[in-house]
Amino acid sequence: xxxxxxxxxxxxxxxxxxxxxxxxxxxxxxxxxxxxxxxxxxxxxxxxxxxxxxxxxxxxxxxxxxxxxxxxxxxxxxxxxxxxxxxxxxxxxxxxxxxxxxxxxxxxxxxxxxxxxxxxxxxxxxxxxxxxxxxxxxxxxxxxxxxxxxxxxxxxxxxxxxxxxxxxxxxxxxxxxxxxxxxxxxxxxxxxxxxxxxxxxxxxxxxxxxxxxxxxxxxxxxxxxxxxxxxxxxxxxxxxxxxxxxxxxxxxxxxxxxxxxxxxxxxxxxxxxxxxxxxxxxxxxxxxxxxxxxxxxxxxxxxxxxxxxxxxxxxxxxxxxxxxxxxxxxxxxxxxxxxxxxxxxxxxxxxxxxxxxxxxxxxxxxxx
Numbered sequence: 001x002x003x004x005x006x007x008x009x010x011x012x013x014x015x016x017x018x019x020x021x022x023x024x025x026x027x028x029x030x031x032x033x034x035x036x037x038x039x040x041x042x043x044x045x046x047x048x049x050x051x052x053x054x055x056x057x058x059x060x061x062x063x064x065x066x067x068x069x070x071x072x073x074x075x076x077x078x079x080x081x082x083x084x085x086x087x088x089x090x091x092x093x094x095x096x097x098x099x100x101x102x103x104x105x106x107x108x109x110x111x112x113x114x115x116x117x118x119x120x121x122x123x124x125x126x127x128x129x130x131x132x133x134x135x136x137x138x139x140x141x142x143x144x145x146x147x148x149x150x151x152x153x154x155x156x157x158x159x160x161x162x163x164x165x166x167x168x169x170x171x172x173x174x175x176x177x178x179x180x181x182x183x184x185x186x187x188x189x190x191x192x193x194x195x196x197x198x199x200x201x202x203x204x205x206x207x208x209x210x211x212x213x214x215x216x217x218x219x220x221x222x223x224x225x226x227x228x229x230x231x232x233x234x235x236x237x238x239x240x241x242x243x244x245x246x247x248x249x250x251x252x253x254x255x256x257x258x259x260x261x262x263x264x265x266x267x268x269x270x271x272x273x274x275x276x277x278x279x280x281x282x283x284x285x286x287x288x289x290x291x292x293x294x295x296x297x298x299x300x301x302x303x304x305x306x307x308x309x310x311x312x313x314x315x316x317x318x319x320x321x322x323x324x325x326x327x328x329x330x331x332x333x334x335x336x337x338x339x340x341x342x343x344x345x346x347x348x349x350x351x352x353x354x355x356x357x358x359x360x361x362x363x364x365x366x367x368x
Contacts, residue, residue, distance in 0.1 A: 007103050011037045012063075012093050016073070019081035019109055027081050028072045035063035042094040046102065047182035049088035050078050052117035054181065054189035085115040088184050090162070098312070102225060104184070119188060125154050128233055129218050133158035136165060136218060141237045142192070148199055149211055150192040151235070157183040161228060162221040168232070169215040170197055171206060172245035174286075174321030176313050200322060203269065204283070206246045212236065213243040248283050248320060255367050258347055260358055262288050263315075265347065268322075270340060270366050278327040278340050280366065286315040291352035294323060299345030299361070301327070301337055309345050316352075340366055 007014040017030035033043045041063050048057035055078070059071040078084060087107040094100045108115055125137030135156040142150040157163045162184065167177040175197035183189045195214070202208050213236050220229040236243055248268075255267040264285040273279050286292050296311040308331045313323035327340065344363040350356055 006105050006107065007091065007093075009036070011035075011101070012041055012043065014043065014091065014103075016087075016107065019084045019087075021081060022072070022074055024076075025079075027075045027078045027084060029087070030070060031059050031061065031073050032068060032070045033061045033063050034068040035065050037095070038065050040064055040096050042092075042098075044092055044094075045073070045089050046092050047088075047090040047184050048073070048075075049086075049184050049187040050075055050084060051086050051115070052088075052119065052187050053077075054183055054187055054191060056191075085110055086117070088187055090182060090184055100225075106186075119156075120154070120190060122154065122156065128153075128216075129231060132220075134161070134163050134220060136163075138235065143209055143211075147194070149195045149209075151195065151214070152192050154188075154190050155183045156188045157185055159220075160185050162225075164219050164221075165193065166217045166219065167193065167195060167197065167214055168217050168316060169213075169319060170195065170201055170246070171210070171212055171243075172215075172319065173201060173206070173247065174284075174315045174317075174319040175201070176321070176323070200281070200324070201246060203281070204248050204322065210244070212238050213240075248322075250283075253367055254283075255364050257282065257362050257364055258358070258360060260349075262286075262357055263292050263294075263349065265294065267343075267364060267367055270368050273326070276329040278329070278332060280311075280325040280327065280340070280343070282311070282313075282323045282325065284313065284315045284321050284323060286318055286320055288351075289318040291316045292357070293350045293352070293354075295348045295350075296325065296345045299343065300363075301332075301335065301343055302339075302341050304335055304337065306331075306335055306337075309343070311345075342366060 003018050005013050005015045013034040015032040019027050019029050022028035035041050044060045048055055057073050057075045059073045061069045061071045063069045089105040091103045092100045125139050127137045129136040137154050139154055140152040164182045177197045213234055215234050218231045221227050257265040257267050266283045268283050269281045293314040298307055299309050311323050311325035315321035342365050346361045349358040
């Protein structure tokens with residue numbers, strides 16, 4: 001049922017409103033979040049499905065303690081609010097340390113009897129996974145000079161688990177590709193993964209439009225986010241014999257932010273994105289054979305307090321990788337900063353078992 005609190009506990013109250021027509025001929029549902037806890041909360045959906053099909057609906061709400069904030073969940077794949085018969089959501093509620101609690105919701109705005117959906121067939125695809133009610137196949141690669149490469153896939157989740165496909169590496173270089181998608185229980189996906197990391201690797205020196213291998217990870221988790229199963233597969237869009245590896249070549253002007261026997265963290269570039277926010281890029285050189293997880297938060301920009309600094313990324317299986325630190329234009333304006341020249345933050349590094357490898361506050365000048 002819509003228009004009521006779908007989550008209501010000591011930490012947070014989340015209310016989702018009735019579907020209605022949006023400003024851009026889309027369908028929207030209002031979202032109201034009340035923070036009942038004693039610290040800042042971040043609320044956002046990990047996955048959204050409409051009428052059993054995974055879609056790209058999204059919202060993001062940051063709420064201070066004892067405050068209420070609102071946003072809108074938008075669907076561009078659906079024409080008319082009367083056509084929304086089932087709304088499925090996996091909502092994440094994260095605290096200031098990004099510890100997350102997930103909430104799986106199924107909402108029927110017109111009642112369960114009114115729910116209708118049309119499910120496509122599974123023929124004509126290259127099957128990657130078919131096990132225990134979970135199915136995934138690749139249908140097409142799309143390369144374009146104007147957009148990031150896209151990997152189209154068809155997936156079905158007939159289980160009560162959480163099913164996901166994630167890109168781990170492009171041409172052997174570790175990536176964090178946030179376009180990776182989750183397929184919720186009792187839903188299917190017929191969509192693309194945009195390999196946004198391709199553009200970042202090109203900026204690091206990889207030849208433009210030369211993706212020769214993509215390492216994908218297919219994961220199954222329960223609703224408590226405990227991993228039950230994981231399988232890796234490498235895709236070769238130009239054939240396996242034509243696969244090439246990519247390694248970042250450090251520039252003599254790169255800033256060594258932090259170095260130990262296990263890793264080296266380099267700050268390699270700084271620029272603006274499409275929305276005018278400042279993006280600082282780091283490369284992590286992994287000297288181990290395992291996984292290194294790097295977090296950075298708090299600190300200062302140009303000597304001014306800037307608690308909105310946050311970065312997070314990992315390099316797996318001994319591969320090198322990169323991390324982006326995005327500094328919102330609005331936050332920079334609020335802090336009176338027009339050009340980022342120096343940064344101070346606390347870096348925490350862990351292994352895959354969350355054992356602390358390093359924790360240090362660093363200060364450095366930014367390489368443009």
